[in-house]
Amino acid sequence: MFKYIVKRLLTSIPVLLIITMVIFGVVKAMPGDELTAYLGPGTKVTQEIKEETRAKLGLDKSVPEQYVRWMGRLLSGDLGTSFTLKKPVGEVIGTYVWNSFLLNIVAMLLGLALAIPVGIRQAVKKGSAEDNFWTVFSLLGISVPTFFFGMLLIYFVGMNVSWIPISGMRDSMMASFGYPGGIMQEIGDVAVHMILPVIVLTFSEFATFSRYVRNSMVEVINQDYVRTARAKGLKEKTVIYKHAFKNAQIPLVTLLGMYIPSLFSGATILESVFVWPGIGKVLIDSINQRDTSLTTACLVFSAVLMILGNLLSDVCYSLVDPRVKVDG
Amino acid sequence: MTDEKVSRPMNKYQAEAIAAKRADEKIDAVGPWMIAWRKFKANRVAMAGLIIFLLIILSVIFVPIIMGIDINEYDISQMNQAPSAAHLLGTDAQGRDCMFRLFYGGRISIMVGVLAAVLTVIFGCLIGGVAGYYGGWVDNLLMRFSEIVYSLPFTPMIIAVAATMLWVPQQQKMYTVAMLIGILSWPGLARLVRGQILTLREQEFMQACEALGFSDSSKIIKHLMPNVISLVIVNATLQMAGAILTEAGLSYLGMGIQPPQPSWGSLMNLGRNAQVFQNYPWEWVPAGIMCLLTVVSINLIGEGLRDAFDPKEIQ
Numbered sequence: 001m002f003k004y005i006v007k008r009l010l011t012s013i014p015v016l017l018i019i020t021m022v023i024f025g026v027v028k029a030m031p032g033d034e035l036t037a038y039l040g041p042g043t044k045v046t047q048e049i050k051e052e053t054r055a056k057l058g059l060d061k062s063v064p065e066q067y068v069r070w071m072g073r074l075l076s077g078d079l080g081t082s083f084t085l086k087k088p089v090g091e092v093i094g095t096y097v098w099n100s101f102l103l104n105i106v107a108m109l110l111g112l113a114l115a116i117p118v119g120i121r122q123a124v125k126k127g128s129a130e131d132n133f134w135t136v137f138s139l140l141g142i143s144v145p146t147f148f149f150g151m152l153l154i155y156f157v158g159m160n161v162s163w164i165p166i167s168g169m170r171d172s173m174m175a176s177f178g179y180p181g182g183i184m185q186e187i188g189d190v191a192v193h194m195i196l197p198v199i200v201l202t203f204s205e206f207a208t209f210s211r212y213v214r215n216s217m218v219e220v221i222n223q224d225y226v227r228t229a230r231a232k233g234l235k236e237k238t239v240i241y242k243h244a245f246k247n248a249q250i251p252l253v254t255l256l257g258m259y260i261p262s263l264f265s266g267a268t269i270l271e272s273v274f275v276w277p278g279i280g281k282v283l284i285d286s287i288n289q290r291d292t293s294l295t296t297a298c299l300v301f302s303a304v305l306m307i308l309g310n311l312l313s314d315v316c317y318s319l320v321d322p323r324v325k326v327d328g
Numbered sequence: 329m330t331d332e333k334v335s336r337p338m339n340k341y342q343a344e345a346i347a348a349k350r351a352d353e354k355i356d357a358v359g360p361w362m363i364a365w366r367k368f369k370a371n372r373v374a375m376a377g378l379i380i381f382l383l384i385i386l387s388v389i390f391v392p393i394i395m396g397i398d399i400n401e402y403d404i405s406q407m408n409q410a411p412s413a414a415h416l417l418g419t420d421a422q423g424r425d426c427m428f429r430l431f432y433g434g435r436i437s438i439m440v441g442v443l444a445a446v447l448t449v450i451f452g453c454l455i456g457g458v459a460g461y462y463g464g465w466v467d468n469l470l471m472r473f474s475e476i477v478y479s480l481p482f483t484p485m486i487i488a489v490a491a492t493m494l495w496v497p498q499q500q501k502m503y504t505v506a507m508l509i510g511i512l513s514w515p516g517l518a519r520l521v522r523g524q525i526l527t528l529r530e531q532e533f534m535q536a537c538e539a540l541g542f543s544d545s546s547k548i549i550k551h552l553m554p555n556v557i558s559l560v561i562v563n564a565t566l567q568m569a570g571a572i573l574t575e576a577g578l579s580y581l582g583m584g585i586q587p588p589q590p591s592w593g594s595l596m597n598l599g600r601n602a603q604v605f606q607n608y609p610w611e612w613v614p615a616g617i618m619c620l621l622t623v624v625s626i627n628l629i630g631e632g633l634r635d636a637f638d639p640k641e642i643q
Contacts, residue, residue: 018476026485029492132373139631143569143623145576148616151599155609268483269577283484284581287491299488302481310479 005315012307020074023299024067027292035059037290038083070296080293084286089297092282097264097301099169100271100278102190104263107198111205118206119213120245123221134210141207150200150273158196165193167275197274201267212255216248223247250321257316261305364558367636374632381625384618388434395428400588408608418610420598430614433590437572437619440506440591441626444571445564447510452517453560457548459518460525471522478515486512486574490583498589505584509571517563524556558637565630569623576619592619 035054039045045053054060058069073080079089122131158166165171171189179185220226221244229243230236268280275281279298286294368374403423411418417427459470489508496504528534529552537547572592578584579593580600587594592615599605599612 015472015476015479019479022476022480023485023488026488026492030488031492031494136373139624139627140620143573143627144620145573145580145596145616145623147577147580148596148619151596151605151612151616155605155613159606265481265484268487269581272581280484284487287488295488299481299484302484303479306481307479 001315001318004318005311008311008314012311016304016307019303020071020300021067023296023303024070025063027296027299028063028066030287030290030292030295032290034290034292037292074300079297082286082291082294084289084291084294089293092294093279093297093301096277096279096282099276100266100280101264103194103197103201103271103276103278104266106194107201107205108259108263110198110202111209114202115206115209116213116245119210120217120240122210122214123217123248124240126218126221131214135214138207138210141203142211144204146200146204146267146270147273149203150197150270153196153199154273163192164195166196169193169277197267197270197276200270209252209255212252213248216251217244220244220247250317253320254313254317257313258309260312261309265302265305360558364633364636368632371632371635374628374635377625377628377632380621381629384434384622384625385438388431388438391431392428392435395425397425397428399428399432399590400424408604408611410608411610417614418608420608420611421604426611426614429590429595430592430618433592433595433615434618434622436502436585436589436591437575437593438622440502440509440575440585441568441572441622443503443506444509444513444574445568447506448513448517448567448571449560449564451510451514452563453521453553453556455514456518456521457525457552457556460522461529461544461548461552463526467522470518474515474518477512478519480512482512483574483577486578487581487583490578494583498586501585501589502591505575505578506571509574513567513570517560517567520559520563521556524559525552528552528555558633562630562634562637565626565633569626569630572619572623572626592616 035050035057038053038057039050051060058066061069070080077090079093081087082089082092085092118134122134125131154166158164169190170186170193174180174185174189179189181188221240223244225247226239226244229239234243265279267278268283270276271278271280272284279301283295283298283302285291286298403419406415406419406423407421409415409419409423411426415425415427417425417430420426420429455470455474459467459474486508490505493501493504493508533551534547537551542551575584575591576593576596579586579591580596582597582600585591585594587597595615596612596619599609604611
């Protein structure tokens, strides 16, 4: 197993290298002059300072040369500086990642907690009205554009229920002047801000998971060992949860393995709707403001998570299902 | 050989047996397509999806024609009007009719979905098919390539690449958006097709093709592809639903189809303006609902197709 993981990680290196090239190229191809963005639009500086800054940023070199320079710095742990936020990029990502993570982990856990019992019930009562209801409900969940659902929630709930904030992560006054009520008040404040985005995310997460649970439960529920378990006189609950569900977990765990890394990058567009200060919003803002080092770092970060997700899902697959052997 | 067969007199029993067999065939002469269609027809939910989808298609084609106004027709004196008899869904900030723009935008959104799905299918089948069929270094190379594309984070990447495409003129925007989605979505399908071809390649009918000396392209297109077509169709349907959602998201951010060109995404983009969001919901809500309805109906069709093509499902 260990050998397999090491091997997979090693083969990911060339893939990641090419991906960084693609990302770097894409970011460089974005319209707008980096230098102007760096100096701030409309700033009047002498030609000399312009040239000096250009050289300082390495913009006078060709793109491949810039890439090599950037890669060299990346390997030494320097991701560059975000000029819009005036902070090292590593620090920016380090902070915002946890905001994304907070939102996503809560939604994922809620989604799972709801999806597992619902999916199992659906499979047990396959074809019933209840099953059909949840099927349509979860289909809505995967079909609705998350940002549209978010906008509707803001429109109908946020505008009418005054204590539910519609954007941001903290109350702007208290965030800048500190929370008089201490840490508990801060937690409460963030929790209230999370309500709407978490509802949207939980809905789509619930939809994905419950479909998985239902389909894999339907597959196993007619297997012989389930019948054997019933024949042994086990309680229906034990049969379903212990014998059937255990086997139905395989695709679910594979899916979860893939999900875990994406918890850190998560909902790109939704974060913009709710002005949630996470990686997704940082990425979109950085693209709009042409903060290239930040954009590149966010994209590379997501790509690394993606590769890890694929690896993790394969590893989980073989961990859960002893029949699957990975060759080391 | 055929001459021999015809000239040889048949005995009574042989003739009867052949006649009986023909009669049987007449009754049971249903190909896989017919079986699939029968199963699909019996699936009420899927049929509902199909009907909704057809209605949406018809409405996006005919509503703008029936209304018969010009896409750029505006009337500043009529701006931000609430829905009324004259403008069933109200008007926008330039006094343009929202209903017209909703259905006209639907054409663009659906076109993007169709084009993106077609591109995904072309790339996916071509790359997956060639990799699975030839194996060896070709397979290795193509699968490495697909692994790279597969590892690109879809949403962030598509936003970033779309941001580099801002120079594309409005009219061509939908093609670039569809192209982008297609280019980033094929690896999943390519893997499926490759896996399928790998198992099919070992079967007897492929050896027969080999013995008969068919060309590679004929073997792939005529003999292997029909066996993966059901998989491809189901995948293409779901892909199309996904592409419509992606376009909506991209245009919502202002990086896909941009105003004045309407699409469901770019109409929802109007809702980013706080004033419009709060006071003129008719400018952005219907677009979201239409988009949702379309994607739901396509997903229903896709799932119906999956069940219909699934040989495990009993008729």
